[in-house]
Amino acid sequence: xxxxxxxxxxxxxxxxxxxxxxxxxxxxxxxxxxxxxxxxxxxxxxxxxxxxxxxxxxxxxxxxxxxxxxxxxxxxxxxxxxxxxxxxxxxxxxxxxxxxxxxxxxxxxxxxxxxxxxxxx
Amino acid sequence: xxxxxxxxxxxxxxxxxxxxxxxxxxxxxxxxxxxxxxxxxxxxxxxxxxxxxxxxxxxxxxxxxxxxxxxxxxxxxxxxxxxxxxxxxxxxxxxxxxxxxxxxxxxxxxxxxxxxxxxxxxxxxxxxxxxxxxxxxxxxxxxxxxxxxxxxxxxxxxxxxxxxxxxxxxxxxxxxxxxxxxxxxxxxxxxxxxxxxxxxxxxxxxxxxxxxxxxxxxxxxxxxxxxxxxxxxxxxxxxxxxxxxxxxxxxxxxxxxxxxxxxxxxxxxxxxxxxxxxxxxxxxxxxxxxxxxxxxxxxxxxxxxxxxxxxxxxxxxxxxxxxxx
Numbered sequence: 234x235x236x237x238x239x240x241x242x243x244x245x246x247x248x249x250x251x252x253x254x255x256x257x258x259x260x261x262x263x264x265x266x267x268x269x270x271x272x273x274x275x276x277x278x279x280x281x282x283x284x285x286x287x288x289x290x291x292x293x294x295x296x297x298x299x300x301x302x303x304x305x306x307x308x309x310x311x312x313x314x315x316x317x318x319x320x321x322x323x324x325x326x327x328x329x330x331x332x333x334x335x336x337x338x339x340x341x342x343x344x345x346x347x348x349x350x351x352x353x354x
Numbered sequence: 355x356x357x358x359x360x361x362x363x364x365x366x367x368x369x370x371x372x373x374x375x376x377x378x379x380x381x382x383x384x385x386x387x388x389x390x391x392x393x394x395x396x397x398x399x400x401x402x403x404x405x406x407x408x409x410x411x412x413x414x415x416x417x418x419x420x421x422x423x424x425x426x427x428x429x430x431x432x433x434x435x436x437x438x439x440x441x442x443x444x445x446x447x448x449x450x451x452x453x454x455x456x457x458x459x460x461x462x463x464x465x466x467x468x469x470x471x472x473x474x475x476x477x478x479x480x481x482x483x484x485x486x487x488x489x490x491x492x493x494x495x496x497x498x499x500x501x502x503x504x505x506x507x508x509x510x511x512x513x514x515x516x517x518x519x520x521x522x523x524x525x526x527x528x529x530x531x532x533x534x535x536x537x538x539x540x541x542x543x544x545x546x547x548x549x550x551x552x553x554x555x556x557x558x559x560x561x562x563x564x565x566x567x568x569x570x571x572x573x574x575x576x577x578x579x580x581x582x583x584x585x586x587x588x589x590x591x592x593x594x595x596x597x598x599x600x601x602x603x604x605x606x607x608x609x610x611x612x613x614x615x616x617x618x619x620x621x622x623x624x625x626x627x628x629x630x631x632x633x634x635x636x637x638x639x640x641x642x643x644x645x646x647x648x649x650x651x652x653x654x655x656x657x658x659x660x661x662x663x664x665x666x667x668x669x670x671x672x673x674x675x676x677x678x679x
Contacts, residue, residue, distance in 0.1 A: 236483075238484075239483055239484055242484050243484075302485060302497075303498075305484065305485060306485050306496060306497055306498050307498060309478075309481050309482065309485065309496070310496060310498050310500065310502060310520065312478070312481075313478060313502070313504060313518070314502060314605070321467075321471070321551070321552070321555060322467070322471060322547075322548040322549065322550070322551035322552030322553075322555060323470075323471045323474050323475060323548070323552075324475070324478070324504045324505065324506055324548075325504060325505050325507070325539065325542040325543075325547060325548055325551075325578075325582075326502065326503070326504040327502075327503040327504065327535050327538060327539065327597075327598075327601060328503075328598050328601045328602045328605060328621060329602070329605065329621065330602060330605040331602045331618045331621055332618055334618070335618030335619070335621065335622060336599075336602060336603060338618075338622055339598070339599050339602065339621065339622060339625055340599060342595075342622070342625055342626060342629060343592070343595055343596060343599055343625070343629065346592075346629045346630055
């Protein structure tokens with residue numbers, strides 16, 4: 234995902250209505266010079282990758298994001314957490330989710346550090 | 355044949371020593387770094403011994419100690435001798451088969467894991483770029499209510515990477531706790547724990563019939579977490595342990611409940627040594643452990659030199675003429 238694709242997605246997420254290529258281009262052009270055809274190519278790529286959906290409106294397409302920003306973030310995080318964690322060596326997580334029993338033991342350990350049955354003296 | 359037996363016995367002894375010795379030793383939590391090195395030495399020595407044992411089975415007089423010319427000549431002579439009897443041919447074929455099977459499976463698993471991890475990380479970094487917002491030089495925040503902190507190692511030679519903190523995690527930790535958690539993740543990146551874990555997992559998958567490698571993988575993964583915890587000052591231990599609990603409560607479920615127990619025990623062991631730090635190993639003990647690690651790594655080479663000295667190629671080629679006729 235290049236910086237240009239990121240800017241385009243930011244625009245689509247920031248507004249309610251579906252956007253035409255022209256609208257997106259004018260938004261990005263506020264920051265930097267960018268050609269209409271470049272934005273068109275980027276939107277077409279994003280459509281190909283499944284990030285945006287499009288509908289024909291008159292002679293042009295209007296684009297909207299396939300998922301909201303929140304949905305996208307949730308599925309991204311879900312993927313990150315589902316990879317098997319540290320044990321596959323892809324991402325290294327700080328901590329795994331624990332079952333109730335382990336959580337209870339952990340709580341007890343933190344509250345009364347001296348009272349741990351398995352502790353080494 | 356007896357040399358092959360020697361190498362296989364060595365591999366077996368190392369596997370037992372790891373499984374029942376190192377796996378149950380108490381000092382490992384006091385020096386996770388040394389323990390990781392020990393597991394790696396054991397795993398490496400087992401693989402090398404298995405390969406050398408297979409070669410000895412295929413070429414009984416073979417010894418890696420010698421010049422290339424000698425080795426080629428010996429291979430030729432040995433092969434002709436081995437294949438002159440049906441039993442010899444069978445043993446030799448088994449040896450070659452074993453050698454290439456182990457080589458192929460290990461090499462394939464290592465490259466596959468490396469490739470898959472590289473690809474998965476690249477995709478994740480790209481997907482992240484759309485929604486991340488920078489928090490520090492190597493830290494980004496992900497706008498999501500649940501709690502998670504993890505790092506994405508950069509790649510092959512880099513000791514850097516990106517640390518991802520969710521908004522939920524940042525909100526529920528104190529500034530001090532967050533700083534400690536980030537330090538934990540930075541140790542992961544600097545020590546390339548991802549690579550350690552990846553390699554041990556590849557070995558465990560390549561040689562599933564040898565439970566030693568599964569144990570080694572589990573231990574290395576757990577010890578890597580403890581080593582990362584050692585990146586903070588001892589007096590900050592209880593604070594990091596609180597962060598551990600805070601995040602464990604809020605981390606969304608991602609593993610089936612059956613797998614939880616295993617990680618639960620490891621997390622508890624981590625918390626225990628954070629809350630009640632144990633004294634570091636004495637210098638004498640450390641020295642003994644280092645010697646054992648070096649000895650383990652050197653053992654297959656020593657056995658090779660020993661068997662090479664005792665029955666070199668001269669012996670195999672010239673002293674048993676009856677076999678050639």
